[in-house]
Amino acid sequence: MRRLGTGLLTLWAAVTFAFFALRLAAGDPISSLLSQGLASPEQADALRTSLGLDSPLPVQYLRFLGGLTRGELGRSLYTQRSVAATIAQQAGSTLRLAVAGLLVAAVVGLALGIAAGTFRTSLFGRTASSLAGFATAIPAALTCVLVLWAATSLAQSSPFLLPLTRSESLLLPALALGIASSGALARVIQSGLEDNFDAPYLLAARARGVQPGPRLIWHALRPVLPLAVSFLALEAALLLGGTVVTETVFARPGLGRLLVSSILIGDYPVVQGLVLLAAVVYTLTHVAADTLSAIIDPRLRPSA
């Protein structure tokens, strides 16, 4: 309950910030339409009245908040379509990319983390550890270009792979996005495993006769999972940022590109809607992360 209250407060702060920052600093959104020659002065006045932009800012703000409680986000200044519909239209593509990316991140992160945490002293484990560090540190843009380069070189030598490099294919964008966000997960798993392999309970397990192998790894891995799952959930919130870059590099339609283009043309209602969406996703994933950890690890449940 307390969590929900904080979440709502965070949402309100984010939306309010976006509303006032955009209005105060950039001024009247309609005048940018005028200056770009997209509307005549009469049309601009009519638009101002119909969008309610002629009333004072606090009134607009209250009206905007009132609209939010009814689930209305306003209309795009350029297409006149409702913001909700504009976002919904692009959301599918981004959602597919984000889910696929998250899957890749989970698989790659788990594999790298287990390899790095289990084979600590061998070259194999240290390579995995460096790869994880590399994936975390490198900006997503570079990962995308690397994936694109690897794919084009592969397709050059084996042309049957060519369909994979087409822009409609989800494979490359998902790989790039997933690899870019796998490093943090790998780090969490690695350090957890390293701690647990030194823990007395693992020594006890080995004394009971558990041989080094998958079963022993599972012993060490199990306590790390709650943290890993919440990390992955938090990673989901960051994916929106990652999709901006990935969608640009791979020329995919989606929310990331909608955001960049709306900002560059000054379509404030759409930007506000996307800010709200980002904040909602962030808050929801935090709640989801807490809930998931509590399900996996009973110690984290609030005591009754």
Next chain:
Amino acid sequence: MRAAPSLWASAAWLTAIALACGLAPVLTSSSTIHPVGPPLLTPSEFPLMGTDHLGRDEWSRWLYGGRISLLASLSAAGLAVVMGTGAALLAQGIGGAADTTLVGGSSAAMAIPGLLLALLFVAIMGPGTDTLILAVGIGLAPGFARLARQALLQVRTEAYVGAAAALGAGGMEAAQRHLLPNALPRLLSLATTHYAWAFAAITTLTFLGLSGDISRPEWGSMLNAARPYLRIASWLAFFPGAAIAATILSVHTLGAWVARRRSGRWPVVSDQ
């Protein structure tokens, strides 16, 4: 402590790249905007890094581009460190409501993804290097404030801080005199990491084409411009890409080293 080879390599790379970019006017004479030969020339004696799709000298663009990438991220990280440390210090010095405000305010600010915040700044101020510095700096500041607060809190648990409080040194005085100097090693390590983050953010934003002035090359925008030529001229992506990767990894290596050796090695005890 014996330094690992990776530490030497990192320090060497950072020194070399800072020197090379700083001495760009000495190391190259060709323009960054006018063609010096046919497009997509392979690297050779001249042009050292080949030419881009417009026949411009890639070596020259790489050096001058690095200047912007390195300096802009330095300014952004500096902004975040100064704002974050200041806020944390005030919150710890005043305590009570100020501290609650810092924690609450920074979590609200952190709910807006960094990239989104930066894009909002671009919407408000228009594209440009200054916008990016401000956007990245302000974007990183709440997170830095939180970590700086933790670093200060850690010092607060030390016995001598309690002793100083018992002797009447509380509030801002204690924060400035005891908490800040003793948290410095930790703050330095955080600042190093934040430089790497600022660098990654700046190159990402310029990659997206938000650096404004397209006549001024920058590593991120060079990487983006090289994208269509990955197959036929992969070196155009390699040079800026490798520079970005090497710089970030080196800074992280240095940051980890600072963090490791922070315990007790710092001359922090101020004369009373």
